[in-house]
Amino acid sequence: xxxxxxxxxxxxxxxxxxxxxxxxxxxxxxxxxxxxxxxxxxxxxxxxxxxxxxxxxxxxxxxxxxxxxxxxxxxxxxxxxxxxxxxxxxxxxxxxxxxxxxxxxxxxxxxxxxxxxxxxxxxxxxxxxxxxxxxxxxxxxxxxxxxxxxxxxxxxxxxxxxxxxxxxxxxxxxxxxxxxxxxxxxxxxxxxxxxxxxxxxxxxxxxxxxxxxxxxxxxxxxxxxxxxxxxxxxxxxxxxxxxxxxxxxxxxxxxxxxxxxxxxxxxxxxxxxxxxxxxxxxxxxxxxxxxxxxxxxxxxxxxxxxxxxxxxxxxxxxxxxxxxxxxxxxxxxxxxxxxxxxxxxxxxxxxxxxxxxxxxxxxxxxxxxxxxxxxxxxxxxxxxxxxxxxxxxxxxxxxxxxxxxxxxxxxxxxxxxxxxxxxxxxxxxxxxxxxxxxxxxxxxxxxxxxxxxxxxxxxxxxxxxxxxxxxxxxxxxxxxxxxxxxxxxxxxxxxxxxxxxxxxxxxxxxxxxxxxxxxxxxxxxxxxxxxxxxxxxxxxxxxxxxxxxxxxxxxxxxxxxxxxxxxxxxxxxxxxxxxxxxxxxxxxxxxxxxxxxxxxx
Amino acid sequence: xxxxxxxxxxxxxxxxxxxxxxxxxxxxxxxxxxxxxxxxxxxxxxxxxxxxxxxxxxxxxxxxxxxxxxxxxxxxxxxxxxxxxxxxxxxxxxxxxxxxxxxxxxxxxxxxxxxxxxxxxxxxxxxxxxxxxxxxxxxxxxxxxxxxxxxxxxxxxxxxxxxxxxxxxxxxxxxxxxxxxxxxxxxxxxxxxxxxxxxxxxxxxxxxxxxxxxxxxxxxxxxxxxxxxxxxxxxxxxxxxxxxxxxxxxxxxxxxxxxxxxxxxxxxxxxxxxxxxxxxxxxxxxxxxxxxxxxxxxxxxxxxxxxxxxxxxxxxxxxxxxxxxxxxxxxxxxxxxxxx
Numbered sequence: 007x008x009x010x011x012x013x014x015x016x017x018x019x020x021x022x023x024x025x026x027x028x029x030x031x032x033x034x035x036x037x038x039x040x041x042x043x044x045x046x047x048x049x050x051x052x053x054x055x056x057x058x059x060x061x062x063x064x065x066x067x068x069x070x071x072x073x074x075x076x077x078x079x080x081x082x083x084x085x086x087x088x089x090x091x092x093x094x095x096x097x098x099x100x101x102x103x104x105x106x107x108x109x110x111x112x113x114x115x116x117x118x119x120x121x122x123x124x125x126x127x128x129x130x131x132x133x134x135x136x137x138x139x140x141x142x143x144x145x146x147x148x149x150x151x152x153x154x155x156x157x158x159x160x161x162x163x164x165x166x167x168x169x170x171x172x173x174x175x176x177x178x179x180x181x182x183x184x185x186x187x188x189x190x191x192x193x194x195x196x197x198x199x200x201x202x203x204x205x206x207x208x209x210x211x212x213x214x215x216x217x218x219x220x221x222x223x224x225x226x227x228x229x230x231x232x233x234x235x236x237x238x239x240x241x242x243x244x245x246x247x248x249x250x251x252x253x254x255x256x257x258x259x260x261x262x263x264x265x266x267x268x269x270x271x272x273x274x275x276x277x278x279x280x281x282x283x284x285x286x287x288x289x290x291x292x293x294x295x296x297x298x299x300x301x302x303x304x305x306x307x308x309x310x311x312x313x314x315x316x317x318x319x320x321x322x323x324x325x326x327x328x329x330x331x332x333x334x335x336x337x338x339x340x341x342x343x344x345x346x347x348x349x350x351x352x353x354x355x356x357x358x359x360x361x362x363x364x365x366x367x368x369x370x371x372x373x374x375x376x377x378x379x380x381x382x383x384x385x386x387x388x389x390x391x392x393x394x395x396x397x398x399x400x401x402x403x404x405x406x407x408x409x410x411x412x413x414x415x416x417x418x419x420x421x422x423x424x425x426x427x428x429x430x431x432x433x434x435x436x437x438x439x440x441x442x443x444x445x446x447x448x449x450x451x452x453x454x455x456x457x458x459x460x461x462x463x464x465x466x467x468x469x470x471x472x473x474x475x476x477x478x479x480x481x482x483x484x485x486x487x488x489x490x491x492x493x494x495x496x497x498x499x500x501x502x503x504x505x506x507x508x509x510x511x512x513x514x515x516x517x518x519x520x521x522x523x524x525x526x527x528x529x530x531x532x533x534x535x536x537x538x539x540x541x542x543x544x545x546x547x548x549x550x551x552x553x554x555x556x557x558x559x560x561x562x563x564x565x566x567x568x569x570x571x572x573x574x575x576x577x578x579x580x581x582x583x584x585x586x587x588x589x590x591x592x593x594x595x596x597x598x599x600x601x602x603x604x605x606x607x
Numbered sequence: 608x609x610x611x612x613x614x615x616x617x618x619x620x621x622x623x624x625x626x627x628x629x630x631x632x633x634x635x636x637x638x639x640x641x642x643x644x645x646x647x648x649x650x651x652x653x654x655x656x657x658x659x660x661x662x663x664x665x666x667x668x669x670x671x672x673x674x675x676x677x678x679x680x681x682x683x684x685x686x687x688x689x690x691x692x693x694x695x696x697x698x699x700x701x702x703x704x705x706x707x708x709x710x711x712x713x714x715x716x717x718x719x720x721x722x723x724x725x726x727x728x729x730x731x732x733x734x735x736x737x738x739x740x741x742x743x744x745x746x747x748x749x750x751x752x753x754x755x756x757x758x759x760x761x762x763x764x765x766x767x768x769x770x771x772x773x774x775x776x777x778x779x780x781x782x783x784x785x786x787x788x789x790x791x792x793x794x795x796x797x798x799x800x801x802x803x804x805x806x807x808x809x810x811x812x813x814x815x816x817x818x819x820x821x822x823x824x825x826x827x828x829x830x831x832x833x834x835x836x837x838x839x840x841x842x843x844x845x846x847x848x849x850x851x852x853x854x855x856x857x858x859x860x861x862x863x864x865x866x867x868x869x870x871x872x873x874x875x876x877x878x879x880x881x882x883x884x885x886x887x888x889x890x891x892x893x894x895x896x897x898x899x900x901x902x903x904x905x906x907x908x909x910x911x912x913x914x915x916x917x918x919x920x921x922x923x924x925x926x927x928x929x930x931x932x933x934x935x936x937x938x939x940x941x942x943x944x945x946x947x
Contacts, residue, residue, distance in 0.1 A: 167947075170945070213946035213947045214946060214947075227933050229932040231925065231927060232695050256932075264919060265931055265932060267696075267914070267917060269725075272721040273717070275688065275718075276685070276691075276717075276718055276721065279681070279689050279692065280695070282688075283693040283694075284692035284693060285696075286693060287657070287693040287696035287697045287700065288696060289692070289697075289924055290932075291692060305682050305685075306685065399943045400943060402939050442654075442657050443699055443700055443925075445654045449654060449675075450674070450676045450677045451678075452658075452670055452678040452680065453678065454679075454680040455681060463625075
């Protein structure tokens with residue numbers, strides 16, 4: 007066969023949700039990953055329990071690109087309802103593996119078809135009546151394995167890994183995969199150019215992790231002891247993973263006692279309230295939510311800011327406004343979360359761009375919250391949070407917790423009880439606090455969301471109010487330089503720069519390669535926290551044009567950067583926005599950029 | 608017990624707070640004094656006390672007692688959430704929440720109900736005056752049907768009875784009292800603190816400025832005329848011996864989790880405070896008869912609080928060290944390898 011395409015393809019499985027297809031897709035993903043080939047899966051699923059269309063896009067590249075790509079090379083058509091629509095998405099020259107009974111009356115002639123009688127095979131070859139529907143999905147795993155040359159050993163590994171806790175399911179699933187594998191061998195000869203070949207070196211020491219798993223592990227390593235949450239897509243799996251990990255690592259095997267409290271609250275108001283109550287009492291406390299929950303948390307976020315209570319708030323962003331599209335991704339909560347609540351409120355926001363950073367920022371967020379005695383938002387998104395990402399193994403923390411400025415009984419004795427809760431002793435705007443339960447007569451103070459003086463006493467004094475607000479601003483400035491600095495790559499030496507944050511990172515990396523190939527190498531700054539580092543302005547000043555890329559309609563971070571720039575630099579800034587709910591592909595950056603720079607595509 | 612210091616060696620003044628800024632004659636000030644007396648007599652260690660509140664006149668009161676204790680005046684109607692979090696973080700804290708009828712029965716009704724449902728170990732006092740005082744006299748959700756506002760408006764809505772709501776949700780300690788009845792309020796507060804679980808105390812506390820006129824069913828005079836106590840309450844803390852002379856059959860003795868005793872001396876019809884259906888009946892009959900029934904309505908001495916159910920250790924979670932919270936290096940490496 008000529009013009010083989012090896013290890014560079016995108017498989018799209020079009021199935022019905024609630025049918026067990028996700029397990030089949032994961033097994034396919036793990037099998038290919040086990041061959042040493044980089045994988046980037048994206049799950050496009052409906053806000054529904056069972057019966058609606060769902061797509062799983064598995065991208066395979068030798069370079070390890072992790073962004074979504076619009077182009078489908080191999081379609082697995084399993085869903086009659088979307089068959090015609092799915093067929094249109096396949097690139098010319100692509101492959102269509104489809105249920106034999108689907109009508110090919112309007113079929114395209116520029117693709118290769120492999121019709122498989124999935125239903126018949128399931129009925130005749132799968133003996134297990136109760137699991138037939140689920141196992142039927144495994145048949146397409148077998149067919150694709152035959153089609154692309156996935157070795158049986160890789161399938162065995164993937165199935166064993168998938169059913170770590172249910173070893174009985176392993177032979178059942180392998181048998182079903184074998185049905186498809188055999189059907190391929192017995193009925194087809196290869197007519198298309200796509201093949202997978204084992205690779206070495208590229209995925210060594212790498213693992214597949216979802217951002218919400220990473221964040222849950224990070225929270226655990228960050229020492230979270232109280233977590234309160236209300237179920238909401240796409241954040242639920244963060245706390246569900248936390249519960250599962252805590253069951254394993256935070257439960258005394260003898261007494262059954264837990265070194266963590268996780269509460270499913272009655273709503274997001276209560277969830278963040280519980281976390282703030284716990285943070286006030288000295289726990290490392292968190293909540294996790296998505297857009298509508300963030301809206302409800304506005305009231306307590308202001309209390310946390312003004313009363314200066316540490317708490318970590320995860321926002322796994324989805325598309326809004328309002329209910330929006332609960333199962334589609336977005337970066338449109340950034341502007342809102344940054345100033346969440348009425349009055350002059352502003353927050354520290356961490357913006358992880360990889361699953362490794364989901365782990366690290368989740369862990370370190372508790373340090374920042376304690377150190378700056380304020381809510382810390384960790385803004386992930388559905389793409390990062392709910393998809394599997396290839397990542398280097400996470401690093402074990404190399405430093406102890408930073409509990410911030412907490413006065414113990416001994417400290418109070420040394421100070422002879424002379425202290426004030428909201429006094430700026432060190433000039434950094436960060437005051438000292440005591441924890442309830444500290445056995446010293448001077449320890450207690452009255453925390454309030456109403457106006458207060460240095461001693462936390464109620465006051466309506468204009469001077470006290472303004473002085474306190476100014477101190478809070480000082481504290482914010484201290485935090486600005488302490489939060490994760492931008493990651494800057496100016497190796498291109500270009501007059502053009504890109505700025506991005508969060509999950510957009512993957513598409514930017516790929517786009518930079520494409521731009522370099524198109525003779526437009528670009529520099530790159532990735533923002534990792536708000537408030538913005540001074541390095542952002544400096545980066546803009548070093549470039550003639552800077553494109554801010556983000557996944558929201560209004561260019562929220564573009565606006566924040568404009569506000570930070572001196573007037574002379576504002577015109578240098580451009581905005582590229584992607585907001586259709588699907589993770590941003592590299593083309594959505596490359597194409598507008600080439601057009602804007604008037605470079606022929 | 609010494610006349611000047613309590614069992615932990617503190618004088619009564621140690622339980623005082625800042626001067627009140629509420630109106631002279633406000634029922635809430637009486638309740639503050641009852642709390643000071645109860646906390647002093649119980650010998651509560653101030654550093655273990657956490658005074659929690661929401662927003663409103665009532666929610667200001669934690670500033671007026673035990674100044675050296677930690678307090679948290681949070682946001683309107685959300686005190687239960689703050690209390691829940693703080694309690695889980697440190698089970699050694701004695702959570703004492705003070706709320707009002709607006710805070711509890713309107714904006715905070717959801718959190719009030721879910722706190723009860725979980726049985727968070729706390730005392731929840733409602734300083735209930737049927738009116739929004741700070742915003743100048745609007746009806747609250749506990750105002751009785753037909754009660755008249757100061758400017759003449761008549762309440763056309765059914766009241767929410769916090770005690771009935773609490774009972775319906777399986778609250779493990781439900782009592783009602785009157786701010787002017789210190790003889791009843793003080794032992795009830797002590798019992799509520801000794802109780803392990805959510806203890807709801809609905810204390811009718813007249814608003815002298817906006818709701819103390821003729822036609823109001825939360826005025827001093829109305830309550831004095833209509834209060835009907837179901838039993839005389841006395842509280843014997845765990846550190847004192849029970850020795851009371853009484854006629855057999857006239858006094859019920861309920862022992863609490865910590866070894867304290869509540870003694871209930873029959874006044875009229877016998878009420879068994881451990882009978883939830885009887886408590887509902889007493890409330891309903893009082894309501895039909897136009898009485899304000901006060902006293903200990905219901906108590907479950909076998910109550911198991913939320914943190915216990917959730918297997919949270921008695922020692923504070925906040926004291927756990929890195930070694931107790933982080934995975935070990937081996938566990939971490941093993942865990943990472945499972946993602947491969």
